[in-house]
Amino acid sequence: MKALKTALTIGLLGPLTSLIAQQNPIFPGNYADPEGIVYDNTYWVFPTYSAPYGEQLFFDAFSSKDLVNWQKHPRIIDNKEVTWAHQAMWAPAVLEKDGKYYFFFAANDVHEGExxxxxxxxxxxxxxxxxxxxGKPLINKIVNGAQPIDQFVFKDKDGTYYMYYGGWKHCNMVKLKSDFTGLLPFDDDTYYKEVTPENYVEGPFMFIKDGKYYFMWSEGGWTGPDYKVAYAIADSPFGPFERIGTILEQDNEIATGAGHHSVIKVPNEEKYFIVYHRRPLGKTSAHDRVTCIEEMHFDDNGLILPIKMTFEGVKHPLE
Structure with missing residues (x-):
């Protein structure tokens, strides 16, 4: 590392300096729907392998100590292990509990009766x-019009685990058993609550900041240029989630189709990063999606400031 820094300082590496300055996308290849998390002081991103549904049958993962240099971990799971998944696996949600690592995913682009x-x-x-x-889906049926996809698992302040999920412009929340083998009823003995905010399409995400619940989602069509991220702030994990505004969207100088994100908080710091996918300029295939990262900022009232997409991403630690 010291030798690299010295080489950069005296200009010995020439073209490498421009490569270091351009960090987005953060790793090569078509990857989408990135779920970012910190495990034991290491940053991890679990994305969808973005390909035609017949090929989208495995997951890779990526790890980093600095959010810049990423190591690929290929095929952490595939449809040979998930025998009921035969068409498309996507949108991971991950967490650690009691020394075990849990990986939630959607599969089969399911419709009623499938x-x-x-x-x-x-x-x-x-x-x-x-x-x-x-050995089977955790949630198979369609409830409240929500296709069972795009799940995010959220641990509340009291240790309760909730899952937010849903496509087709509907979002449900459920309460999970502590071993993640099934659902628990809410206090009113129901198992599903619809919490769909205005303009919601898919890709829910939740985090807590300053005691408030920040609920985020994607709008528009994932195959098109108008994909975007919006958010709400509530006092409860149950909402209501009143749409505040758009914080991430296409930029005709950078990329289109920006959405389906997650948020990483730096341990022991009030620093947040949004990890998301976007479609490079000139690319029109639905599967041409790459994973990128930007820092998130808040105003004095806790509102999320609009995020400008960049090619630089997060600054290299040597800069």
């Missing part, structure tokens, strides 16, 4: 290999 939906797998290591926990 097998598919939201599954869960478990491993002893963030890089896997992950094993199908149930």
């Amino acid at each position: 097998i598919g939906g939201i599954g869960v797998a478990v491993a002893d290591n963030p890089a896997g290999p992950y094993k199908d926990l149930l």
Whole structure:
């Protein structure tokens, strides 16, 4: 590292300096729907492998100590392990609990009467290999018009685990058993609550900041240029989630189709990063999606400031 810094300082590496300055996308290849998390002081991103549905049948993961240099962990799970997944696996949600690493995913682009939906797998290591926990979907049926996809698992202040999920412009929340093998009823004995905010399409995400619940989602069509991210702030994980505004959208000088994100908080710091996918300029295929990162900023009232997409991403630690 010292030698590299010295070489950069005296200009010995020439073209490498421009490569270091341009960090977005953060790793090569078509990857979308990135879920970012910190495990043991290491940053991890679990994305969808963006390809035609017949090819989108495995997951890779990426890890980094600095949010800039990424190591690829190939095929942490695939449809050979998830035997009920036969068409498309996407949109991971991940967490650690009691030394085990859990990996939630959607599979099969399920419709009414079909097998598919939201599954869960478990491993002893963030890089896997992950094993199908149930041998079947955790959520298969369509409730409140929400296709069972795009799940995000959220641990509340009291230790309760909720899952927000849903496509087709509907978002449900459910309460999970502590071992993630099934659902628990809410206090009113129901199992599903619709919490759909205005303009919601898919890709929910939640985090807590200063005691407030920041609920985020994607709008527009994922195959088109107008994909975007909006958010709400509530006092409860149940909402209501009143739309505040758009914070990430296409930029005709950078990329289109910016959406389906997650948020990483730097441990022990009030610093937040949004990890998202976008479609490079000139690319029109639905599968031409790459994973990028930008820093998030808030105003004095806690509102999220609009995020400008960049090619630089997060500054290299040597800069």
